[in-house]
Amino acid sequence: MNVTVLDRSPDRSAQSHMGFIDCDVHPYVKGPNDFDPFLSKRWLEHKQTIGGRGRQGLAKTSMYPRMSPGNGMRMDAWTDTGGHPGSDLPKMREQLLDLFDVAYGLLAPLVGGGPGERNVEFGSAMATAVNEWQLAHWCDPDPRLLGAIQINIEHTEAAIAEIEKRAGDRRFAQVNIPPRGLEPLGRRRYWPILQACAANGFPVSLHLGGTSGHASTGGGWPSFYHEEHPSYVQTMQTLVTSLVCEGVFEQIPNLKVVLVEGGFAWLPSLCWRLDKHWKRLKAEVPHLKRSPSEYVHEHIWVTTQPIEEPERPQDMLSTLEWIGPDKVMFSTDYPHWDQDDPRYAFKIPLPDDWKRKIYRDNAKALYNL
Amino acid sequence: MTRHVVASVADIPPGGRKIVTVKGREIGIFRIGDDFHGLINRCPHQGAPLCLGEIVSRLVAPSPGDYRLTRPGEMIRCPWHCWEFDIRTGQSLCDPHSVQARAFDVAVEDGKTLVEGPFVAESVQVTVEEAYVVVTL
Numbered sequence: 001m002n003v004t005v006l007d008r009s010p011d012r013s014a015q016s017h018m019g020f021i022d023c024d025v026h027p028y029v030k031g032p033n034d035f036d037p038f039l040s041k042r043w044l045e046h047k048q049t050i051g052g053r054g055r056q057g058l059a060k061t062s063m064y065p066r067m068s069p070g071n072g073m074r075m076d077a078w079t080d081t082g083g084h085p086g087s088d089l090p091k092m093r094e095q096l097l098d099l100f101d102v103a104y105g106l107l108a109p110l111v112g113g114g115p116g117e118r119n120v121e122f123g124s125a126m127a128t129a130v131n132e133w134q135l136a137h138w139c140d141p142d143p144r145l146l147g148a149i150q151i152n153i154e155h156t157e158a159a160i161a162e163i164e165k166r167a168g169d170r171r172f173a174q175v176n177i178p179p180r181g182l183e184p185l186g187r188r189r190y191w192p193i194l195q196a197c198a199a200n201g202f203p204v205s206l207h208l209g210g211t212s213g214h215a216s217t218g219g220g221w222p223s224f225y226h227e228e229h230p231s232y233v234q235t236m237q238t239l240v241t242s243l244v245c246e247g248v249f250e251q252i253p254n255l256k257v258v259l260v261e262g263g264f265a266w267l268p269s270l271c272w273r274l275d276k277h278w279k280r281l282k283a284e285v286p287h288l289k290r291s292p293s294e295y296v297h298e299h300i301w302v303t304t305q306p307i308e309e310p311e312r313p314q315d316m317l318s319t320l321e322w323i324g325p326d327k328v329m330f331s332t333d334y335p336h337w338d339q340d341d342p343r344y345a346f347k348i349p350l351p352d353d354w355k356r357k358i359y360r361d362n363a364k365a366l367y368n369l
Numbered sequence: 370m371t372r373h374v375v376a377s378v379a380d381i382p383p384g385g386r387k388i389v390t391v392k393g394r395e396i397g398i399f400r401i402g403d404d405f406h407g408l409i410n411r412c413p414h415q416g417a418p419l420c421l422g423e424i425v426s427r428l429v430a431p432s433p434g435d436y437r438l439t440r441p442g443e444m445i446r447c448p449w450h451c452w453e454f455d456i457r458t459g460q461s462l463c464d465p466h467s468v469q470a471r472a473f474d475v476a477v478e479d480g481k482t483l484v485e486g487p488f489v490a491e492s493v494q495v496t497v498e499e500a501y502v503v504v505t506l
Contacts (some may be wrong), residue, residue, distance in 0.1 A: 067451060068423070075448030076421050338450060344415040 186246030407473035
C-alpha cells in the first residue's frame with residue numbers, strides 16, 4: 001500500500017520557489033458575454049442564435065463533472081462577490097502572482113470552446129476572440145501573464161493564419177492544442193500547423209482535458225472521474241508516441257512540445273518501451289533515424305502538476321533524473337481543485353541546480369523570457 | 370492554557386461553522402447538532418484553508434454499488450484536493466492512521482459562569498443571559 005505523503009518535511013529551504021515561473025494558470029470569464037466584443041457581427045449572431053457544437057453528448061457540463069462547485073475549482077478562489085475562480089485578476093494576484101512573486105504565469109484558457117468546436121469556422125472565430133480576450137483582460141493589465149494562442153486544428157488555413165498573425169507578439173508564449181483530437185497529433189494532416197508553430201518560434205502546449213468525442217480510454221468510457229483522471233495520462237502517451245512514430249521530429253526538427261497537466265512519472269517507462277520495440281520494428285518506421293527516447297529528450301518538456309507522490313519520496317529524484325531536470329517545469333494549475341502549491345508539491349529536497357531549473361530556468365530558456 | 374470566548378452559541382446554527390483566530394491560529398468552529406468542535410484551518414496535506422471546505426457526510430460502500438450515507442454533516446472536505454476529515458476528531462478518511470488535522474478543545478459555557486473569569490473575549494461581548502463557545506488553548 002502507498003503511504004500518504006505529507007508536507008511535514010517540505011522543501012522550503014531558502015524559499016527557492018519564490019519568483020518561480022508558473023507554467024499552467026487558468027483564467028476564466030466573468031460572464032458568458034466576455035468574448036462578444038471580439039467577435040464579428042456575423043459570428044456574434046451565430047453565437048447568440050445557434051451557439052456552440054461541441055464534440056460531446058452533454059451540453060452545459062463536462063463529461064465527468066467534478067465534485068467541487070464551479071466544476072472542480074479550488075473553493076477558496078471564489079471572490080467575495082461570488083465571482084468564478086480565475087475570473088478576477090486581483091484575486092489571482094492575491095492567491096498566486098503576488099503571494100509567490102511569480103515571474104511569469106503561462107495562461108491556459110480552457111474557455112470559449114473554439115478548439116473543440118465542430119463548426120470549424122465558428123471555432124476559429126471563437127479561438128481568435130479568446131486570444132484577444134487574453135490580451136485585453138490578462139496580458140495587458142498584468143504583463144507577467146503570457147497568453148497561449150488558441151486555434152482550431154481542424155481548420156488548417158485559419159489556424160496557420162492565427163499563428164502567423166501572433167508571430168513576434170511577445171505577449172503570447174505558445175500555441176495551445178487540445179490533446180484529445182479527432183486523430184493522433186502526429187498525423188500528416190496536422191503537420192502544416194505544427195510547422196507553422198515551429199517556424200514562428202512558438203512551442204506547442206498540450207494541456208489535458210476536454211473530449212474529442214472518442215471514448216477517453218482505449219478500453220471505452222470509464223464510470224468515474226477517478227478513472228477519467230488517469231486516462232489523461234493515456235492521452236499524453238498516445239500523443240508522444242504518435243509524434244515520435246510518425247516522424248514529426250524528423251520532419252520539423254525545431255518543434256518543441258510541452259505536456260501540461262499530464263504528470264510525468266510515466267514518461268521514462270514509455271521511452272523504455274518505445275526504444276525496445278524500435279530495435280525490433282525499425283523496418284516499419286525507417287524514417288526514425290534515432291531512438292524514440294532521443295526525440296523525446298530533445299523535443300518534449302513536461303510540467304509538474306499534478307505531481308506524482310511516490311511511496312518512497314526519494315524516488316522522485318530518480319524520476320526527474322530519467323526525464324532530465326532540464327525538461328521539467330513547475331506548474332500550479334491555479335485555481336483548479338487539484339492544483340499544487342509550490343511550497344509543498346515536492347516532498348523531498350531537490351538539488352539546488354535542479355530547483356533553479358525546474359522553478360525558473362527551464363521555462364525561461366524555452367520561452368525566451 | 371487560557372479559555373477564549375470565540376462566539377455566542379446563537380452565532381453558529383446547527384450545521385454551521387465560524388472561522389476564528391486564537392493566539393494567531395485560525396480555527397474552524399463547527400456545530401453538529403448541539404455539539405461544537407474545533408479544527409485547525411490548515412490541511413496537513415498542502416496547507417489549504419481546510420475549514421472553508423464543504424461539510425459532507427461519510428459515504429461508505431460495503432460492496433460496489435451499495436452506497437450508504439452515514440454520519441451526515443460530520444465530515445469536512447478540503448477545498449483544494451478534497452481530502453476528507455472527521456470534524457469531531459480531525460482524523461483523515463484517506464489515511465486514518467497517520468494523517469490528522471489538529472483538533473481543539475471546544476466547550477459551551479454559560480455567560481453566567483464566564484463572567485466570573487478568567488477568560489479572553491476579544492471580539493465577543495459576553496452577557497450573563499447567553500451561552501458561549503469557548504476554546505481552551
